[in-house]
Amino acid sequence: MDFEKLIEGYKEDIIKDTQKLVKIKSVQGDKKEGMPFGEGPNKALEYTLNLAERLGFKTENFDGYAGHAEIGEGKEVVGILAHLDVVPEGEGWTYPPYSGEIHDNKIYGRGTIDDKGPAIASLYAMKAIKESNAKLNKKIRIIFGTNEETGWGGINYYLKKVKEPDLAFTPDAEFPVIHGEKGIMIFNLVKEFNKKSTSDIVIKNIKGGNAPNMVPDSCIALLDVKEEKKEYLKTSLDNFIDKTGFKMSLEENNEIKIISKGISAHGSMPESGQNAISQLIKFLATLDLDDSDVSNLINFYEEKIGMEYYGKSIGCGLEDDLSGKLIFNVGVIDLNEDKASISVNIRYPIKYDEEIVYDGMKKELKNLDIEIDELDHMKPIYVEKDHELVKKLMKVYKSVTGDEKSEAITIGGGTYARAMSNAVAFGPLFPGKEELAHQKDEYISIDDLMKCSKIFTKAIYELAK
Numbered sequence: 001m002d003f004e005k006l007i008e009g010y011k012e013d014i015i016k017d018t019q020k021l022v023k024i025k026s027v028q029g030d031k032k033e034g035m036p037f038g039e040g041p042n043k044a045l046e047y048t049l050n051l052a053e054r055l056g057f058k059t060e061n062f063d064g065y066a067g068h069a070e071i072g073e074g075k076e077v078v079g080i081l082a083h084l085d086v087v088p089e090g091e092g093w094t095y096p097p098y099s100g101e102i103h104d105n106k107i108y109g110r111g112t113i114d115d116k117g118p119a120i121a122s123l124y125a126m127k128a129i130k131e132s133n134a135k136l137n138k139k140i141r142i143i144f145g146t147n148e149e150t151g152w153g154g155i156n157y158y159l160k161k162v163k164e165p166d167l168a169f170t171p172d173a174e175f176p177v178i179h180g181e182k183g184i185m186i187f188n189l190v191k192e193f194n195k196k197s198t199s200d201i202v203i204k205n206i207k208g209g210n211a212p213n214m215v216p217d218s219c220i221a222l223l224d225v226k227e228e229k230k231e232y233l234k235t236s237l238d239n240f241i242d243k244t245g246f247k248m249s250l251e252e253n254n255e256i257k258i259i260s261k262g263i264s265a266h267g268s269m270p271e272s273g274q275n276a277i278s279q280l281i282k283f284l285a286t287l288d289l290d291d292s293d294v295s296n297l298i299n300f301y302e303e304k305i306g307m308e309y310y311g312k313s314i315g316c317g318l319e320d321d322l323s324g325k326l327i328f329n330v331g332v333i334d335l336n337e338d339k340a341s342i343s344v345n346i347r348y349p350i351k352y353d354e355e356i357v358y359d360g361m362k363k364e365l366k367n368l369d370i371e372i373d374e375l376d377h378m379k380p381i382y383v384e385k386d387h388e389l390v391k392k393l394m395k396v397y398k399s400v401t402g403d404e405k406s407e408a409i410t411i412g413g414g415t416y417a418r419a420m421s422n423a424v425a426f427g428p429l430f431p432g433k434e435e436l437a438h439q440k441d442e443y444i445s446i447d448d449l450m451k452c453s454k455i456f457t458k459a460i461y462e463l464a465k
């Protein structure tokens with residue numbers, strides 16, 4: 001079957017339909033009748049289901065929460081899971097974010113790579129299968145979620161109505177195959193301050209970071225400092241900066257501000273960032289403070305967290321052979337004179353569970369009066385490397401790209417594959433390509449879009465034959 005030739009024949013349509021879908025601003029909006037995530041996502045869902053119908057597929061809309069389109073017959077179902085919603089465009093775009101303009105053989109716009117381009121590439125992959133008259137034994141179903149970016153309510157609603165596919169891939173991450181994803185926990189470390197500080201340096205508040213799953217690039221402490229201690233504070237900071245090379249500065253008005261600048265990064269890769277909160281706390285821990293609850297918390301942070309990425313000193317330094325080390329990221333701090341809350345995002349190795357992580361930490365937190373406020377948890381997912389799904393997808397990926405070296409990987413991030421069992425992430429970003437999802441100037445190159453469509457066609461065929 002010459003699937004690649006069929007896909008080449010759809011090139012103009014693949015480009016045009018991607019552009020049209022990008023022009024629909026499908027950011028989550030206010031809920032309306034039949035539109036649980038607002039008008040934008042609903043319009044994108046209707047557009048895509050209409051297109052699927054024109055291509056000759058059977059479609060169904062699940063009350064605006066999600067939709068699907070299918071071809072073929074059989075008891076078993078091969079699924080493709082894509083999403084049609086996007087994150088807000090943000091600022092600083094070179095080209096309008098909802099125009100789908102082409103420059104330099106790249107389609108620009110919010111959603112081009114995440115996840116509208118891959119959704120269209122998958123639809124045309126199904127068209128190629130259909131037109132080839134290839135003999136299949138399974139149904140092929142593409143499922144369109146409408147709020148992947150804002151809570152997964154759409155896909156969860158869908159999965160209550162429809163049995164999940166027997167095997168599935170989601171083109172919403174990167175190539176080659178992601179066959180395992182670490183467990184993800186988000187929690188706050190909370191401490192109430194009873195024993196207040198009376199020292200010459202009083203920490204009034206500390207604020208830093210925007211989200212638990214990001215390495216914070218900024219943190220500011222406001223200090224009330226007695227006149228005679230100001231020189232000491234300035235000298236201490238100068239010495240600290242000399243020693244560490246951290247980007248920190250001091251501003252003096254009525255109170256003193258200590259400003260710490262780090263480098264932002266995704267919470268699954270703290271090594272590639274620089275944690276502004278940890279830097280600041282590390283400095284505060286060098287100061288001569290009295291024995292108060294605030295200074296006890298700072299000492300705890302310095303001793304048990306410090307500048308570490310792997311949770312070792314706080315009792316959860318776990319590691320396994322499938323997915324490597326546990327990743328520990330402090331993303332947000334909010335401290336005032338009454339209370340402190342430190343938001344942490346942990347990504348733990350596949351072979352462990354949430355309880356082991358919490359138990360390890362609780363031992364280290366004993367007698368410190370620090371509470372753990374659990375906020376969110378996603379279990380690890382894992383499909384064996386020699387499972388049919390992984391093996392077939394890897395084979396197809398290698399045959400189309402000629403990339404013989406790449407192997408199936410595990411990651412610390414969470415992909416849409418977690419919505420189902422027996423699902424893995426597969427594309428659309430090729431190794432070595434710049435990751436522009438959720439950023440300004442997001443694009444998909446037309447060559448990569450076409451290559452995706454060819455890979456998906458062969459993948460679907462291999463899984464469904």
Ligand SMILES: [Zn+2]
Nearest residue numbers: 114115148172
């Ligand atoms: Zn996505």
